[in-house]
Amino acid sequence: MPTQTFFNLPNEKRERIINAATEEFASYSFSQASIARIIEQAGISRGSFYQYFEDIKDVYKFIFEKAGQEKLVYIYDVVSRMNELNTFVIMKELYKAGLRFANDHPRLAQMGNKFYKEEESVRNDVIEGLVEKSHQFYEGLLLTGIEKGDVDPKIDVKIASRLFYTMNLAVVENYLTSSGQEHFLDDIDGYLLEVDKMLYILEHGLKKKD
Template identity: 25%
Template sequence: MYSKFLNLDSEKQNRIINAAIKEFAQKGYSNASTNEIVKEAGISKGLLFHYFQNKKQLFLFLFDSCVELISDDFYKKIDLTETDFFQRIRQSVLIKMELLAQYPDLFKFVEKAYMDDAADIQAEMQKKIRELNHINIGKIYEGIDVSKFRDDIDIQKIFKIITWTFEKLSDEELYKAKLLPNYEIDYQKVQKEAEEYFEILIKCFYK
């Protein structure tokens, strides 16, 4: 589908990608202008639509590309031989902080994409987010030492409670960012709050 674009030299690809990420991250899907993207990238509008059929296809391509880059780096850094569940989750939070510092523009775009409720992309985005959550939860929970958890509670229910806790923590921040246009997610604060939840959940569910 994207073979024409992927056959471009990397410098031209990066110019188009960076221009599009900047525009979508600042304005969201509906308000983003392909005119601004081509102006920033230094190409014609006809050429952009030669590589991508429309704005929607460009947006979804960018989302997949950003998520793939961040995920690849994340799984290169995380130690999946660590079998303690909470140590692994702590690792995940710290690595995300590192990646945020490394790829601030990519994270801003992905955050915006997660919050975007434009009708044109909503169904595809919801499907992609569900699939990503399923894949990542499966990987993060794989090989965990469940013997550390209490025997009197169903382990699957424990995992669901923990997952819902951190999903809600994330959702609250995304909701604030959506509600307040100039709101910036303070990841250090989120990390500190997550640590407080770790302590409570360890007391609740470990032997």
């Protein structure tokens, strides 16, 4: 993560660096990203960059975490209505919240789209520590659903939360790969249709119904 020197910078300069890094990672994959372009866009020296960040992965992880914090604002808006809505409706609303985030923060969203196409080693390194938080969030969602009577109390909540997390990654990756789209906003209806297919499996299971 950034050094204290970075956080001590004047707001204008700090934001300039953040914007330059965001633009870089929205435009290029991690393997193609360049410190040279970031420092040129930000108007800082290479020496200054290394006073603020350890390397390019350090700034990449910082911007990725910042995007996550921005997205949480939209997620909490849905969570605040958790007791009012059916659990599976909430799950759908979380995806819609993600679309609102993408619409309001297109460069961060574009960076997120590229993230799903990164090498697995890069993805695992970046989201290390975030996975367990995601599992805990889904566990809480499911436990609330059990309390409301929406979710089968016989399920193993830990297994179900990890299943939802994995299926979430799969549906996003599958959509971006199969649709040929660069951005969810290019075909919102198509993306939400994929989400509906995944949520149907979660809600109804695989067993044929009578």
